[in-house]
Amino acid sequence: MKITALETLFLKEFNNVTWVRVHTDEGITGIGETYYGSGAVSAHLHETLAGRLLGKDPLRIEELNREMVNLPLAQASTGAEYRAASAVDIALWDLYGKVVNQPIHQLLGGLCWDKLRVYNTCAGYRYVRSANIRPVDTWNFSADGPYEDLQGFMERPGELAQSLLAQGISAMKIWPFDPAALANKGRYISAAELKKALHPFEEIRKTVGDRMDIMVEFHCLWDLPTAKQIARELEPFKPYWFEDSIRMNSPQALAEYARATPVRVCASETLGSAAPYNEMLRHDAIDVVMVDICWTGGITEARKIAILADIHHKPFAPHDCTGPIGLAAAVHTALSQPNSLIQETVRAFYTGWYKEVVTRVPTIKDGFVYPLEGPGLGVDLLPEVMERDDLIIRRSEL
Template sequence: MKITALETLRIEEFSNVLWVRVHTDAGIIGLGETFYGAGAVEAHIHDTLAARLLGRDPLRIEALNKEMVNLPMAQSSTGAEYRAASAIDLALWDLFGKLCQQPVHQMLGGLCHDKVRVYNTCAGYGYVRSNNIRPVDTWNFSKEGPYEDLKAFMTDAGALAESLLEKGITGMKIWPFDPAAIENNGLFITSEQMKKAVEPFEKIRKAVGDRMEIMVEFHCLWNLPTAKKIAKTLEAYAPTWYEDPIRMNSAQALADYARSTDVWVCASETLGSRWPYKDMLERDATDVVMVDLCWTGGLTEGRKIAALAETYHRPFAPHDCTGPIGFAAAVHASVSQPNTLIQESVRAFYTGWYKELVTAVPRIENGYVYPMEGVGLCVDLLPQVFERPDLHVRRSAL
């Protein structure tokens, strides 16, 4: 079997989502996805990677993954080169599963979990409907459906926690410190800003007590002294973890932060391949290892990062706040890795715009996600995607 064509698809409405379809002479097509800077990723796929991949055996996934990142500009990063490799890698695993008539989680070694607990990242329907994703500027509140959770956590976090618990979801991720970080360039926080940012935590604990776990996302916006100050203030509300409190480019600085608090530190999708994770783990800088398979080298690299985390006795928690194929891939990874703690999800996405684009979304019931059924990644693009007037397609072929 040979790769005969690489095809990329993107739509203007969700301009940061890029899909890749790997075509073969056997008629099997693998589907992958990445997120952010779709145009740059698309260009790298066709201008650089196509020449390396066309005519190759798609089942040599490990070798092809190595080939795609064996570039001077693709070294342990989450840049366009790694995102391109990630999308193609997911497509190769999808293709492998389709050939063997098995779901990807079986190809990864089979189930370790019959179900995995989820938490809800409190984004809303318009959160990714922007060409320029920024932590505050894309708070595009919408009245599209019942789960505008971004606005909810900023205005009535207690009621939001109650709504999630009604669905059996016992964890939620929020980021109320972002406005202050943007306003002050992450250099300091005033007493008034601190009180404002703490309000959602107070409302959650008042409404539901300790029944809800709170994950705190900081989007790498703070300097180290201010991040420590915020961490101490929030300890009174018993959050589950602090995610990306500072830029994830210094294991030493993050280790300093981790020693300053009893709350877990989550080092996350902003890291690239397993090498920066290794640096963080060696310094005891992180407690939870989060990976976005669309950014870090796909399933090939993602499962290595999960195994690396296990050697340091750390839990694995796949990221999802991007597209539907990436979410499906994350679930396959979650259910097949022994140290999976919890799976990120966004109910405004999997009950909303994901269903406009794909044939299936993972089943989430009573706070758990279940293994997907079918072959490959168990999901494909809907026929109407190919008929959209805002669809852009590019193809490189033998």
């Protein structure tokens, strides 16, 4: 079997979501996905990776993964080079599953979990329907459906927590500190800003008590002293974890932060390849290992990171706030790893725009996600996507 063509596809409506299709001379195709910078991802794939992949055996996944990242600019990052390689890697695993007629989780060793707890990242319907990722208070609020959860956590946090609990979802992630971080460039937070950012936590605890676990997302926006100050103020609300409180470029700094709070430190979708995770773990800077499979090198590298976390007795928690193929890859990977803790989901996505572009989404019921069956990912693009006027396809052929 040989790779005969590579395609990148994206829709202008979701122009940060890039899909990659790998075609073979036996007519079997695989699909992968990555997020952010579709133009850069596409350029790298067609101008650099195509020459390394076309004509090769697609089932030699480990070898091809190393070939894709064995470049001066792609050693360990989440830049365009790694994002392109991640999408191709996911597509290769999807293709492999179709060849042997098995789901990816079986190829990874089989299920360790019959279901896995999920949490809801409180984004809204138009969170990714934009060319730019903008400040939290202008992220395209809409009335596209009942789950405008970004506006919900900012304006009606107690009501939002009740809505999630009614669906069996007992964990939620919010980021009310972002406006202050953006206003002050992460260097300080005023008393008024702190009071406003703490309000959602007060309302959630007042409304539902301790029935809801609350993850706090900081998007790497704070300096270390201010991050520690905010952590102290949040501790009485018993957060489930603090995520990406500072920039993820210093194991020593993150370890200092971790020592300063009893709350678990979660990191980080911003790390590419197992190497920086290894350094963070060696410095005892991470309590929960989060991986975005669409950014960190695909399923091949994500599995290595999960094993590395397990060696350090740390749980694994895949990221997903991007696209439906990425969610499917994350679910297959998470359910096959013994140290998986929880899976990120966005109900505004999997009940909303995901269904506009893919054939199916994972079953999420009563706060748990269930295995996807069928060969490979078990998910593909809808035929209607190929008929859309805003579809852009670029193709490289053998």
